[in-house]
Amino acid sequence: MSTEAVLQAPSATHHEAHGDHHHEHHHHETFITKYVFSQDHKMIAKQFLITGMVWAVLGGLMSVLFRLQLGYPDAHFSWLQDILGKFWVEDGRITPQAYYALVTTHGTVLVFFVLTAGLSGTFANFLIPLQVGARDMASPFMNMLSYWFFFIASLVMLSSMFVETGPFSGGWTAYPPLSALGTASPGSKTGMDLWLVAMALFVVSSLLGGLNYIATVLNMRTKGMSMTRMPLTIWALFFTAVLGVLSFPVLFSGFILLIFDRNFGTSFYLSDIYINGVGALPNEGGSAILYQHLFWFLGHPEVYIILLPAMGMVSEILSTNARKPIFGYIAMIGSMFAIAILAFLVWAHHMFVTGLNPFLGSIFVLLTLLIAVPSAIKVFNWLTTLWRGNIRFTPAMLFAIGFVSLFISGGLTGIWLGNSALDIHLHDTYFVIAHFHIVMGVASMFGMFAGIYHWYPKMYGRYLNNTLGYIHFWITMIGAYLIFWPMHYEGLAGMPRRYYDYSIWESFKQFAELNRFISTVAMIVFMTQLLFLFNFFYSIFKGRKVTTLNPWNSNTLEWTTPIRPGHGNWVGEIPEVHRWAYDYGKDGREFIPQTEAVGADESHH
Amino acid sequence: MTTTTYLVIAVVALIFLVIFQISKAAEYVSVLKGEETSRKQTNKINGFLMVGFLVAGLIGVWYCNEVLYNKTLLAVGSASVQGERVDSMLWVTLIVTGIVFIATQILLFWFAYKYQESDKRKVFYFPHNNKLEVLWTVVPAIALTVLVVIGLRNWFYFTGDAPADAMQVEVTGKQFGWIFRYPGQDKTFGKKYYKVIDAADNSLGLVWKDSATLNLKDDPATHDDIVLEQTMYVVKDKPVKLIIGSRDVIHDVGLSQFRMKMDAVPGIPTTMWFTPKYTTKEMKDKTGNPNFQYEISCDQMCGNGHYSMKGVIEVVTQEEFDVWMAKQKPKYLDIFPDKDPSKKSDTTAVKPMAASMPADKKIIAKN
Numbered sequence: 001m002s003t004e005a006v007l008q009a010p011s012a013t014h015h016e017a018h019g020d021h022h023h024e025h026h027h028h029e030t031f032i033t034k035y036v037f038s039q040d041h042k043m044i045a046k047q048f049l050i051t052g053m054v055w056a057v058l059g060g061l062m063s064v065l066f067r068l069q070l071g072y073p074d075a076h077f078s079w080l081q082d083i084l085g086k087f088w089v090e091d092g093r094i095t096p097q098a099y100y101a102l103v104t105t106h107g108t109v110l111v112f113f114v115l116t117a118g119l120s121g122t123f124a125n126f127l128i129p130l131q132v133g134a135r136d137m138a139s140p141f142m143n144m145l146s147y148w149f150f151f152i153a154s155l156v157m158l159s160s161m162f163v164e165t166g167p168f169s170g171g172w173t174a175y176p177p178l179s180a181l182g183t184a185s186p187g188s189k190t191g192m193d194l195w196l197v198a199m200a201l202f203v204v205s206s207l208l209g210g211l212n213y214i215a216t217v218l219n220m221r222t223k224g225m226s227m228t229r230m231p232l233t234i235w236a237l238f239f240t241a242v243l244g245v246l247s248f249p250v251l252f253s254g255f256i257l258l259i260f261d262r263n264f265g266t267s268f269y270l271s272d273i274y275i276n277g278v279g280a281l282p283n284e285g286g287s288a289i290l291y292q293h294l295f296w297f298l299g300h301p302e303v304y305i306i307l308l309p310a311m312g313m314v315s316e317i318l319s320t321n322a323r324k325p326i327f328g329y330i331a332m333i334g335s336m337f338a339i340a341i342l343a344f345l346v347w348a349h350h351m352f353v354t355g356l357n358p359f360l361g362s363i364f365v366l367l368t369l370l371i372a373v374p375s376a377i378k379v380f381n382w383l384t385t386l387w388r389g390n391i392r393f394t395p396a397m398l399f400a401i402g403f404v405s406l407f408i409s410g411g412l413t414g415i416w417l418g419n420s421a422l423d424i425h426l427h428d429t430y431f432v433i434a435h436f437h438i439v440m441g442v443a444s445m446f447g448m449f450a451g452i453y454h455w456y457p458k459m460y461g462r463y464l465n466n467t468l469g470y471i472h473f474w475i476t477m478i479g480a481y482l483i484f485w486p487m488h489y490e491g492l493a494g495m496p497r498r499y500y501d502y503s504i505w506e507s508f509k510q511f512a513e514l515n516r517f518i519s520t521v522a523m524i525v526f527m528t529q530l531l532f533l534f535n536f537f538y539s540i541f542k543g544r545k546v547t548t549l550n551p552w553n554s555n556t557l558e559w560t561t562p563i564r565p566g567h568g569n570w571v572g573e574i575p576e577v578h579r580w581a582y583d584y585g586k587d588g589r590e591f592i593p594q595t596e597a598v599g600a601d602e603s604h605h
Numbered sequence: 606m607t608t609t610t611y612l613v614i615a616v617v618a619l620i621f622l623v624i625f626q627i628s629k630a631a632e633y634v635s636v637l638k639g640e641e642t643s644r645k646q647t648n649k650i651n652g653f654l655m656v657g658f659l660v661a662g663l664i665g666v667w668y669c670n671e672v673l674y675n676k677t678l679l680a681v682g683s684a685s686v687q688g689e690r691v692d693s694m695l696w697v698t699l700i701v702t703g704i705v706f707i708a709t710q711i712l713l714f715w716f717a718y719k720y721q722e723s724d725k726r727k728v729f730y731f732p733h734n735n736k737l738e739v740l741w742t743v744v745p746a747i748a749l750t751v752l753v754v755i756g757l758r759n760w761f762y763f764t765g766d767a768p769a770d771a772m773q774v775e776v777t778g779k780q781f782g783w784i785f786r787y788p789g790q791d792k793t794f795g796k797k798y799y800k801v802i803d804a805a806d807n808s809l810g811l812v813w814k815d816s817a818t819l820n821l822k823d824d825p826a827t828h829d830d831i832v833l834e835q836t837m838y839v840v841k842d843k844p845v846k847l848i849i850g851s852r853d854v855i856h857d858v859g860l861s862q863f864r865m866k867m868d869a870v871p872g873i874p875t876t877m878w879f880t881p882k883y884t885t886k887e888m889k890d891k892t893g894n895p896n897f898q899y900e901i902s903c904d905q906m907c908g909n910g911h912y913s914m915k916g917v918i919e920v921v922t923q924e925e926f927d928v929w930m931a932k933q934k935p936k937y938l939d940i941f942p943d944k945d946p947s948k949k950s951d952t953t954a955v956k957p958m959a960a961s962m963p964a965d966k967k968i969i970a971k972n
Contacts, residue, residue, distance in 0.1 A: 096912070097909045171906040175906070177853065177854045177855070178854040178907060181854070185908045271872030271873075272872040273854075274779075280800040288870050289870060324731070328734075328738050353866050353867055353868050355867065355870060355876075358764035361764070365757060366757075372745060377738065380709075380737075383709065383712050383713060387729075387731075388720060388728065389720045389729075390720065390722050390726050390728050391648075391721050392722050393647070393652065393655075401655070408710060413702070415749070419753070420756065421759035421763060422694060425691050425695070425865075427866055465629070466632065468625070468628040478658070486669055489669070489673035489674070492677035494862075496903070496904045502912075505915065507898075507900050510676045531621065535628075584728065585728030585729070588727075
């Protein structure tokens, strides 16, 4: 094809630039050791990314299906029944149980499998060794195990979609007693067992990964790479790993108790229960609220486990493409540190209406709103980074700017919800849906897209198609606001979340038209993501080849490796670092890589 | 599958193909034209789109408000005294966060547009500035302190003790409906125990029989307790305290018009109180909706029927309430008709409303 010839032609003149990686590491590599049971952090990163993408498509598709129900509650989709079968669609309508199963699985996989494993799994693996100057992770074997535990967790979760009583359908938070009693909901039977097993495996994966990231950042930095010279991506991924390692075990313990209650007749969470058609249960003395404490002790840090990597990558990408140093590097680290500490001290703001002791609640209000301060610092620092820069709108940069916009929009509504007296009114309404989808869901997704567009050349030695990238960005950006902005108004009408049908409610049925609009936009945005997916896989094989070592003129170490680095990353010695990562536009120079020694006449900052 | 489905799939596939071809061609052109030139061109387009998005977005925010504001509860105002505080606090928070929202979004997209790449511009090397950083640490901290103070004052008011003269109603959630209990003339709720629950006759498990195996003794306070389903009556301008519990899984008493919400947790009673301001009739006029109801929505995922777990609060005047209450008959007398003193003297008495209602039936379906 003629176009291909043009696209590939320039690469011919630069053969020497990317040919050199073949010389290193000639130990025997089979298909299995290179692509399947690989211990190369870059390959593991790609495995996490692609598995995450599979889940993102499935999770997104689930949201399209339940949006179909919300947008068109009276329509009959007989063709859906042909595809999905009678459990999911009956008489052309998605069944209530299927609806709740979809909502639950959508939440679980997006939060854990996509935005935790897919995001920090991908970029912590890919960037930590490359940006701190290490040949691989502290323990490549453990790293490999981390992926395979995630993979098995994925299989178990997927298998739960096919059991007779249906997948778990009690919401991604899985509050007992609903999640503990199969008699209370068919989704809490085998589906819930599989859900718990999958999540337990996931916790193992996440701990194996997290310990590795921490060990690598602390011990394996190259010469000259002091902690305060690390790119903000690494700081962010480091804090993410610390959060995960300290909070996932608590979730795990919560799950263990739940497994005991489900299978071994204990009463950790159960008390005074009478189930229709079954009668009174023997359990007495347990507390259903205990689970919520254990769950949210992870659940809230989890929000930052999702957000921090995005923040780190966005800082790096904004600075690189504004050709200007990140503003307030130390303040950025400080605010991330503050967020990481506070993340552990705010969990009960999810529980203001559980009957929590009001005094305890007031402490959590104070600590929750305190998080707005480091968040504000970050936003203003990003804005100042753009100010008087020289901005290149690469697709990565667009997504980074989009991230900042969404983080502001969604972050501000956190001030509403964190204030308990307002939360009483807005709790569990669409206002909450709008809030966390914008600030955590879409914003982190944008961070992830920014990271993929920015580091794709390093991952595959080729570029993604820019035009597709721009179309992807603008439709997603506009779509995200069209979907989630109006939901604030539904929340202000008190419209509860997780309702299958609103038509019987005098207070909430006025939004039928709006729901249809939102569902339509959601479908268009989902299609646009398929465009991105196509771009991703097409470009692996057919994308324009990268012909220079440092396509974005960036300062960080990963761009000193060969265009397609082999296992071990650098040919010969690992470069030494002499400065921080953000000397852009200093002393009239466009950029000064970290590997360049500080000149005698260089100005101080 | 219908023909329309195939048609839709075909159209979508076609759009994909067109977008793909255009994108491929664009890359092709950019390589031929020189990457530097084409990059600068797309940079201009994206810079323009940035400011375009800002303007369209701000208009969109205004338009969205125009269309949807009247569908929210803010347009009508709160139906409880406490809810008015929620609303006023909501407005203050909206103003504070709204100003920050508008200002930062304008700065973000304006900077993106203004400082797009240009050969003429020399980047300003500006790695940090302590004064600025202190400024935007302190100002948000002060603003938040104000919001926290307002919030906590309201929080302690809402969660504080109900006034002594408050009416008391017990609300119990179950899959998928609500059970209400009034203490009756002795103003005391009789004891209950979940193991004596009987779906048909004793939906709350009131202890009105001795039981040696469960070590229970008949509690006379249960004898005048009034147990109802579906609809609960409260009095305008009179504080009402709800004592909330659940029979099976966690539910939540959501009262959006009153701006109140509290979980119903099995085994752990919770409370909530508020003062209704308008009767249901008055709200019908106020909202212009003849079908208006104060609905109790379950706001905590409780199973496959969660979306239909509806109750109704009927707010009436004191006189109407007294008339209604006089017609209610304690559940105990329903179950043990021989203990009913009125039955002995006058067997032709009008059958009270509570008795004619089938107990523990899924009422929601009727709505």
